Every structure is written in structure tokens, then in C-alpha cells.
Amino acid sequence: MTHIDPISEEDLHAYIDEQLDVVRRVEVEAFLAERPEAAARVMADLRARDELRLALAPMASLVRPSTGDAARRIDAALSRQAMVHRFRPAMAAVVLVAAGWLAHGVYSPGTLGANAVPGYVEAALSARQTSLLRAAMFSQPEAPDYDRAELLSATAIVTPELPADWTVTDVQVFPSQFGPSIEMTIDAVGYGTLSLFAARPGGFAVSPVSTLEMDDLSGAHWQLGEVAYALLGERRPEGLGQPAVTLAETLY
Structure with missing residues (x-):
């Protein structure tokens, strides 16, 4: 039987930041598929990340790469906390409804x-x-x-x-x-x-x-x-x- 290490908060953050290898990403996705609340948190973080990328895209050609990277890290850390609290209730409802769909066929x-x-x-x-x-x-x-x-x-x-x-x-x-x-x-x-x-x-x-x-x-x-x-x-x-x-x- 294949042993799978427990999924930690660090794994979830690494998943959001696209820092996991393919095998670990699959394990995290299986973990999230069984836990709607955790999936809602991750989806909120992903949305925050993507919205930030969209906001930063027009400015990419105006800043040095090192400055842009630093700004992205700081903004991601700050906006993640705010956006998760902002969207968590709505995202939780979406995920719970989707999970309930399969249960009822x-x-x-x-x-x-x-x-x-x-x-x-x-x-x-x-x-x-x-x-x-x-x-x-x-x-x-x-x-x-x-x-x-x-x-x-x-x-x-x-x-x-x-x-x-x-x-x-x-x-x-x-x-x-x-x-x-x-x-x-x-x-x-x-x-x-x-x-x-x-x-x-x-x-x-x-x-x-x-x-x-x-x-x-x-x-x-x-x-x-x-x-x-x-x-x-x-x-x-x-x-x-x-x-x-x-x-x-x-x-x-």
C-alpha cells in the first residue's frame, strides 16, 4: 500500500503558489476533493492570486524584474489574508453545492x-x-x-x-x-x-x-x-x- 504523507498548511500554500511537483499536487487535490471547507479556502486564495496577477500585468513592462518579484511577494501575502476572509462564505457555498450534486447524482x-x-x-x-x-x-x-x-x-x-x-x-x-x-x-x-x-x-x-x-x-x-x-x-x-x-x- 502506498503511504501518503499528511497534507499540511504548507502543502496548501505551496499548491497555491505552484511550487509542488505533479505527484504532490495530485495528492493535495484528492485531499481537497474530500474537504469542501479546505477547498473553499484554497479556491479563495487562487482567486486572490489570479486577480493580483491581472492587476500587475499592465505594469510588468514598467518595473525591473527584481522590483516586480518583490512587489508580488508582498502583495500576495497581504491580499491573501484579506481576500480569503472576503470570499470564504460565498466560495464555501459553491463548493458545498458542487459536492452535494455528486451525492445526489x-x-x-x-x-x-x-x-x-x-x-x-x-x-x-x-x-x-x-x-x-x-x-x-x-x-x-x-x-x-x-x-x-x-x-x-x-x-x-x-x-x-x-x-x-x-x-x-x-x-x-x-x-x-x-x-x-x-x-x-x-x-x-x-x-x-x-x-x-x-x-x-x-x-x-x-x-x-x-x-x-x-x-x-x-x-x-x-x-x-x-x-x-x-x-x-x-x-x-x-x-x-x-x-x-x-x-x-x-x-x-
Whole structure:
């Protein structure tokens, strides 16, 4: 059995400051997924950090690097304390609602507007098209065998546990604007051929499953921590909300 050192406050601060290695970041994210109050504090700190970065960005070309670094360290220390207290109640409510969604197995319908679709869904569509193209080529053999632990180690992406009657026909690590991403082609009983895409879009969020319909496709997407997921398949009257929830629940 693998021993995991307890997560400390120092680990949480290092996570916020992007000072942890990939393995420790995954351990911290697993810790936060089970503790909504701690996740709320971290999300508030991340928001404070990002707001400060936005505020400092226009001035970056006007100051020396050493001066800018010092200002960032001081401002981060001061604003972190103030911003955490300011946003903690609202963020706690958001995280608790998101955690409760999985406990009750509920998913929300997505919006068809293009602005409502996260960028990683577009990457998932591109990965699906590439996978279908590969599947039709005799010179490009499919790779159905995969190791979840190896994928996690290589990409820092946790893949969901699949239902026992689903069969993986191909797994590929894809380049994307978010870095190495994972594309899985699945023969899902009752749903046909599905594509499961997972990527790290660059921010921490706990977003419940949202569904969407695109031309001849049904889809669903969600995010847990720093990893986002998209499930795509041929358009179905009932959509893909329920199978997406089933996959998402295995990540907790």
C-alpha cells in the first residue's frame, strides 16, 4: 500500500503558489476533493492570486524584474489574508453545492450558446475526430491497453473507472493547448461508441456535469480540481448526462 504523507498548511500554500511537483499536487487535490471547507479556502486564495496577477500585468513592462518579484511577494501575502476572509462564505457555498450534486447524482443541462462551452470541449471534439480518423486507417493500430497509474504519473490526469460492461478500444495521449491530454474511445453498452477526453485546463474548479447537443453529437462535461472531462457520442434523445455522472462519481 502506498503511504501518503499528511497534507499540511504548507502543502496548501505551496499548491497555491505552484511550487509542488505533479505527484504532490495530485495528492493535495484528492485531499481537497474530500474537504469542501479546505477547498473553499484554497479556491479563495487562487482567486486572490489570479486577480493580483491581472492587476500587475499592465505594469510588468514598467518595473525591473527584481522590483516586480518583490512587489508580488508582498502583495500576495497581504491580499491573501484579506481576500480569503472576503470570499470564504460565498466560495464555501459553491463548493458545498458542487459536492452535494455528486451525492445526489444530479446533472444540469448545458447551454447551447458557444460562449457557454469551455475551451476543453473544443479540444475534445478535435481529439474525437482524430481518433475516428485513426480507427479507419489500417496503418494506425488502436491501443486498447492502458495503465491508469502510468497515465496519472505521465500526465497528472486521473481517469475515471469505467463500468464493467464498457470496453476500451483505443487510448491516446494527445497534445493540446492545455498540455498532454488523454483521449479514450469506448464501446459503451447502451450508448454506442463514446469518446472520453481529459485535460488540465489551467485552473481549479469543481463544476458539475453539464450536457450539450451539437449537430449529430451529444456531449457532457465537468471539472474536478485541475482536471476537466468531456464525454462525447452520437446524438441521443436522452443525452449523455447520466453516464457522465456515473464516471464522475468514480473520481471521488
